[in-house]
Each structure stands twice: as C-alpha cells, then as structure tokens.
Amino acid sequence: MMLDRNLKVLLVGAEVVPFVKTGGLADVMGSLPKALTAMGNDARIILPRYQGIDNFSTVIDFPINIGGRKETCIVRQSHVEAKLPEGGIKRVPVYFIDNYHYFDREGIYCHFDDAERFGFFDIAVLEMLKQISFQPDVIHCNDWQSGMIPFLLREKYSRHDPFYSRIGTVFTVHNLLYQGNYSPEIMNILGIGDEYFNPNSLEFFGQASFMKGGLVYGDVINTVSKKYAQEIQTPEYGLGFEGLLRKRSQDLHGIVNGIDYHEFNPETDPRIFKTYNSRSVKDKYENKYSLQKEMDLPVKDVPVIGLVSRLVEQKGLNPISEIIDEMLKEDIQFVVLGEGDKYYEEMFAGFKDRYPHKIGLYIGYNGILAQRIYAGSDMFLMPSKFEPCGLGQLISLRYGTVPIVRATGGLADTIVDYDMKKDLGNGFSFEAYDPAILLETVNRALRLYRDYPDRWRKLVVSGMENDFSWNRSAAEYLELYDLAISKYTRGHRIA
Structure with missing residues (x-):
C-alpha cells in the first residue's frame, strides 16, 4: 500500500x-x-x-x-x-x-x-x-x-x-x-x-x-x-x-x-585510468595494466583477483590464508586494499614479502585506489563468514569485475552462481565456509576466464547490465x- x-x-x-x-x-x-x-x-x-x-x-x-x-x-x-x-x-x-x-x-x-x-x-x-x-x-x-x-x-x-x-x-x-x-x-x-x-x-x-x-x-x-x-x-x-x-x-x-549509479559509473568515473562501458569493455584491460604498474606488479595479461575490505575475521580472511599458497601456484595476481586487525594486516604483509611479483598490497583506506581495483581486476573476492549485505560485489558487477563470494546474507541475494551448462549467472558462489571449497570456486572462475573467453566476456557484460541502483x-x-x-x-x- x-x-x-x-x-x-x-x-x-x-x-x-x-x-x-x-x-x-x-x-x-x-x-x-x-x-x-x-x-x-x-x-x-x-x-x-x-x-x-x-x-x-x-x-x-x-x-x-x-x-x-x-x-x-x-x-x-x-x-x-x-x-x-x-x-x-x-x-x-x-x-x-x-x-x-x-x-x-x-x-x-x-x-x-x-x-x-x-x-x-x-x-x-x-x-x-x-x-x-x-x-x-x-x-x-x-x-x-x-x-x-x-x-x-x-x-x-x-x-x-x-x-x-x-x-x-x-x-x-x-x-x-x-x-x-x-x-x-x-x-x-x-x-x-x-x-x-x-x-x-x-x-x-x-x-x-x-x-x-x-x-x-x-x-x-x-x-x-x-x-x-x-x-x-x-x-x-x-x-x-x-x-x-x-x-x-x-x-x-x-x-x-x-549503490549510487552516478558515483559508481565506469563510463564517467574520474578516479579510474580509462573509462568504459558494457559496449567498450575491452578498455577495461587498460585499467588492469595501469593497476599493475601502480601496485608494482609485472604488466601482463594474467587474471587479477581484487580484494577491497576491512581486514577482520568476518570477511573470510582465514580461509584465504589457508589457500593462498595453492592459489598463487596459478599464473595470477592478487591485489589487496584494506585496514583493520593488526593480525590480518601483518598476515598480508607477510604474503606480500613471500610473493612480491604476485601480490599487490595497500594497508589503509584509499578511495581512489579502491575504484582502480574494482575497474582493473578481473575477479573480486568476498568469501565472507557472514555479510549482511555487502557493497563490494555490487560495485564490482558495475565495473565488469566478476564476484567470487560465499552465499551468505546479501551475497546470496545478489550473486547467482555461474552454471556452465546453462551459461547463466552473474558470478561464482559457494555455501560451505571451507577453504577447499573456496579454492575450488576460484579455480572454476579461472577455468572459465582462460578456456572460454567468449563466455567470460558475456558474463562480464551481463554483470555490468544488472540493476542494483537505489x-x-x-x-x-x-x-x-x-x-x-x-x-x-x-x-x-x-x-
């Protein structure tokens, strides 16, 4: 009424x-x-x-x-x-x-x-x-x-x-x-x-x-x-x-x-390196290469996984810590921005020291860099222990960055797990709070990216055309x- x-x-x-x-x-x-x-x-x-x-x-x-x-x-x-x-x-x-x-x-x-x-x-x-x-x-x-x-x-x-x-x-x-x-x-x-x-x-x-x-x-x-x-x-x-x-x-x-579609708009966003939309998604790669330079990573066409988060247990950082060595055996890069508990800040700093050419790290809050990670990454990681709503997955969809999420709270309401047989979905999701399941889900996303580029592009474009405006x-x-x-x-x- x-x-x-x-x-x-x-x-x-x-x-x-x-x-x-x-x-x-x-x-x-x-x-x-x-x-x-x-x-x-x-x-x-x-x-x-x-x-x-x-x-x-x-x-x-x-x-x-x-x-x-x-x-x-x-x-x-x-x-x-x-x-x-x-x-x-x-x-x-x-x-x-x-x-x-x-x-x-x-x-x-x-x-x-x-x-x-x-x-x-x-x-x-x-x-x-x-x-x-x-x-x-x-x-x-x-x-x-x-x-x-x-x-x-x-x-x-x-x-x-x-x-x-x-x-x-x-x-x-x-x-x-x-x-x-x-x-x-x-x-x-x-x-x-x-x-x-x-x-x-x-x-x-x-x-x-x-x-x-x-x-x-x-x-x-x-x-x-x-x-x-x-x-x-x-x-x-x-x-x-x-x-x-x-x-x-x-x-x-x-x-x-x-999310505010005026503020979060890859077609007009002055914070990113090169603007683009769902019809010019190839320009997204310019943002990837510029992000790699900014984060002091090798500039090359490999999958980039982004994480923009408060560094607290709620955000699923413990499962990430358990799979990161296995995950980085793949030819990928992992870009992290956040601040929070000292334990997790030091944890990611240790990973950066171990993998200097595969991990880009910024400890602190930086709104401009956050937008560049949304625009320059291929995938966005949110394996939250719980997540009342979450905005990161909505912003990443808007910028053509495919979310990888745990199906809890708002992540379950907004991200539909990609079905290879039906070629449907807007991201990748899993239910069990389990490092092995998280790794398997990341690998599913990487396989689609590498082996089925046409399907990956369709997934990117359809995510950008989802409507999660206010x-x-x-x-x-x-x-x-x-x-x-x-x-x-x-x-x-x-x-």
Whole structure:
C-alpha cells in the first residue's frame, strides 16, 4: 500500500558519505536520502558533527539535561545534492548534532563514553525536531547508535507531547555484530527509569542495549538483505537476539542495499585510468595494466583477483590464508586494499614479502585506489563468514569485475552462481565456509576466464547490465515507511 502523498523522512545514522565513513552504513546514509528525494519525498539526514566536518551553517542551540547536568546541543546544517530524473538538482538537508564535549575529538567510535555520547545524540535528535518545527512522518534509525530513538519516542516523547505521537519509526540493522551494550548506569544518565531494565525492554544479558531499544520499540525493523533477515533469526547469526527477532518476524524485513549509479559509473568515473562501458569493455584491460604498474606488479595479461575490505575475521580472511599458497601456484595476481586487525594486516604483509611479483598490497583506506581495483581486476573476492549485505560485489558487477563470494546474507541475494551448462549467472558462489571449497570456486572462475573467453566476456557484460541502483531499494523502503505509519493510523501510538 502506497500513500497518496509524499513522505517526510528523517534518516538518522552515525556516519554519512561524504562527511564521514568507516563502512557501508555511510554509503547507505549518503545514497538512500538522495533516491527518496528524487522520487519526490522530503528526505533529510542527521548525524553527529565530528571533528573535521566543516562548511555548515548554525541553525539553533538549546540545552539538554543529561547525567544530572545541562549540555548544549548545537544544530548545524549543510546539504548533499540529489539528481532528479527529469534533470536538475535538489538539495537534501543534512543536520549535524554538535557538542564540543562529546564530538570535538579524534575518531568517531571506541571512546570510553560512547554510550553517553550517542545517548545524547538520540535525545538531541528528538528535541531538535520541535525546535526547528520539522515533524517527519517517519524517523529511519540505523544501527545501535540511533537505537534509543524508537524507545524514547514511544515511552517518553509521544506519551506526553502530541507533536511526537504521529511519528513512525523504522530501525535498520546493518550489522548485528555491533550492538551497543553498556553498563545499566547509562539508563540513569539518560533519564530512563529502572522499570525498563528488564528482558522485555532494554536489558540484554545484564547490560543496557541500544540495539535492543531499536529491535523492541521500532515500529518496523529491517536489515539489509532478505537472506540476512532469515539468518539472524538463528542461533548461528542472531548473537543472542534470535529469539526476539523470531518473535518480531512479522515486523522484520530485508531490503538489499543499492549503490549510487552516478558515483559508481565506469563510463564517467574520474578516479579510474580509462573509462568504459558494457559496449567498450575491452578498455577495461587498460585499467588492469595501469593497476599493475601502480601496485608494482609485472604488466601482463594474467587474471587479477581484487580484494577491497576491512581486514577482520568476518570477511573470510582465514580461509584465504589457508589457500593462498595453492592459489598463487596459478599464473595470477592478487591485489589487496584494506585496514583493520593488526593480525590480518601483518598476515598480508607477510604474503606480500613471500610473493612480491604476485601480490599487490595497500594497508589503509584509499578511495581512489579502491575504484582502480574494482575497474582493473578481473575477479573480486568476498568469501565472507557472514555479510549482511555487502557493497563490494555490487560495485564490482558495475565495473565488469566478476564476484567470487560465499552465499551468505546479501551475497546470496545478489550473486547467482555461474552454471556452465546453462551459461547463466552473474558470478561464482559457494555455501560451505571451507577453504577447499573456496579454492575450488576460484579455480572454476579461472577455468572459465582462460578456456572460454567468449563466455567470460558475456558474463562480464551481463554483470555490468544488472540493476542494483537505489531506485528499487528506495521504493521498497517507502513501503516500509507506510507500514510504520500504519501503526499509528490504526491507533497504535496516538497520545
């Protein structure tokens, strides 16, 4: 059911491209509001104003009571631009919650007072709405950092103020691994009564959980692929929340993320060495040769496998470590970009020392080099232990780089394993989290590349012509917003 009016939506998250990014959440927060705006909705974004974010105007400031004292909330404003289908550009408002005590410091996460910092942020978001007279139809919260908003809206604000009683909430889990569980004393700091510290509310194995605030009190909850929505209802992936998620299964949905087809476009991308499209895919080889030069590898026509990833266990790095010697017996090159756990950074550095002419390595984040790896590689490796959605496989398809993935979460929803007999599929996938199966899948891809060049080119071109833009995903989110709104139109939460 779609409403016959445009929606007012406030999207809340801890990071947003182009202002701050550590992972895929930032890409979603940067792209989904633009797609909603292009569809005629009033979408706005809000995040903390971290150190290093500038070029904004100041809207208003006001005090907030927290921890028995008053802290000043300063609301700043900037914008991003959405390209409209009929041509032209529309500005998408971006608000920043600023407070020098909480946010004017290096790094956005892993501070001793993160619970208090993001608790302040969640309160400030709700307080700001009335201060600037913006009454959204839906607040779309993302991950644990905004998980207290559905709780506060339901149990505090909408009970006492009609302004808040007609606001629905959608809570999106981008990765259930990061839960925001803290000492119960955070509840007193945020002015939350002890009566809410129980298993039916915020208590989670003796801690107060921001994630649980969103999962229990969000009108609608979703995650970033249909497969992951199923997986997190099991003990293997649910991380203690599986019972709650099964209980709320009727309100739990899965929507695969899209990617911004204006930003990720090999035909116009200024970051790659030579632009190309599905009709000029031969120019992709110029990107391969230039990438080999940049990574100090021999320039020759061999299969190049790319890996752009956070270097953490979740990404399937242990199976890679077990097969890399066998894999590199083939005449191939392996290009790696990423940062993360010191163990994996040193592991790849050791492999680079062992295979200097077969491995290219960059430890750190480099957005330009990442695009060059997507464009210059022949295959893209994502053997994740779990992957709620994944953007790498979608970007690689867009750039004609064939994904090799484990069929979990969003990887299962987006990559169809190539069937040699039917000549169908858009990549290579496997199910068992097993190094031998990973190696066999890599070898299947290499055989197709070497022995059936016409089929390989068809696979590359068909992948480039897949549509994983935000248009489809944004339309699905509008349906979720309607579901959230229907909660209060049926008298669910009218004060």
